[in-house]
Amino acid sequence: MNGSTRLPRRAALLLPWAVAACGGDGPTRAMPPLRYDYLAPLRLNVAVVDVGSAPPPSPVEALSPVPAGATLRRMALDRLAAGGSSGRAAFVIDTAQIDQSSRGLTGLMAVRLDILTDDGARAGYAEVRVSRSATTGDDLRGALYDLTRQMMDDMNVELEFEIRRSLRDWLQEPTAVPSPAPVEQQELPAP
Numbered sequence: 001m002n003g004s005t006r007l008p009r010r011a012a013l014l015l016p017w018a019v020a021a022c023g024g025d026g027p028t029r030a031m032p033p034l035r036y037d038y039l040a041p042l043r044l045n046v047a048v049v050d051v052g053s054a055p056p057p058s059p060v061e062a063l064s065p066v067p068a069g070a071t072l073r074r075m076a077l078d079r080l081a082a083g084g085s086s087g088r089a090a091f092v093i094d095t096a097q098i099d100q101s102s103r104g105l106t107g108l109m110a111v112r113l114d115i116l117t118d119d120g121a122r123a124g125y126a127e128v129r130v131s132r133s134a135t136t137g138d139d140l141r142g143a144l145y146d147l148t149r150q151m152m153d154d155m156n157v158e159l160e161f162e163i164r165r166s167l168r169d170w171l172q173e174p175t176a177v178p179s180p181a182p183v184e185q186q187e188l189p190a191p
Contacts, residue, residue: 031065031145034152036078042163043172045084046115051076051091060100064144068109069096071152079156080113083172087123090114095129098147104135105143107151113163115170124170126162130154 054069061067076091095110108131115124132151136143163171 029139029142031141034066034071034074034149036075036156039079039156040174041081042079042160043081043083043174044089044115044167045170045172046082046087046089047084048088049076049080049082049091050088051080052093054093055096058097058099060105060140061098061144063141064098064148065141066145066148067096068098068107068148068151069093071148072096072109072111072155075152075156075159076111079159086118088116089170090116098144100136104133105147106133107131107147109151109155111155111159113159113167115167124167126159126166128155128158128162130158 051073054067054073057064057067057069072093080089080091082089090113092112092114093110094112095108097109098105098107108129110129111127113126114122117123130151132147132154134143134147134150
């Protein structure tokens with residue numbers, strides 16, 4: 001064998017799996033952006049919806065495939081819509097952070113939706129705050145993704161509930177789509 005060591009074919013084929021089992025790069029987990037445009041928009045009786053900017057991520061959150069602040073902003077853009085002729089709604093991200101400690105990850109999100117008249121007076125508001133914690137394990141990016149997704153699930157439900165409760169007079173219900181005309185029958189000639 002010319003002094004070189006050759007692996008049997010079977011061992012060479014199993015080598016990538018052995019490396020992955022020992023912590024090498026294995027199959028990567030899909031972590032797509034979190035979107036909310038598949039849900040019915042919450043149409044507000046205002047002329048404009050302003051969505052504030054996302055705060056900068058914490059150092060550990062910067063490793064996340066979906067930073068909390070940017071994901072909150074995306075949810076507001078996907079879910080909130082203007083349907084009126086005057087006034088404005090202002091979506092403000094008060095807190096969007098994930099921090100890491102020896103006990104794992106802790107996340108906190110707090111948002112506010114203000115309804116303002118044309119002269120800037122506050123006519124109504126809704127506030128939501130959610131928090132969660134998680135352990136990190138070996139996959140920090142995966143743990144950050146999962147924690148953000150869970151907090152966003154909570155936020156999405158709580159925000160809609162609070163808008164329906166606190167801002168019900170400013171919420172426009174979707175208009176019903178008319179039913180299609182019934183299908184008429186027609187006799188077909190015999191073949």
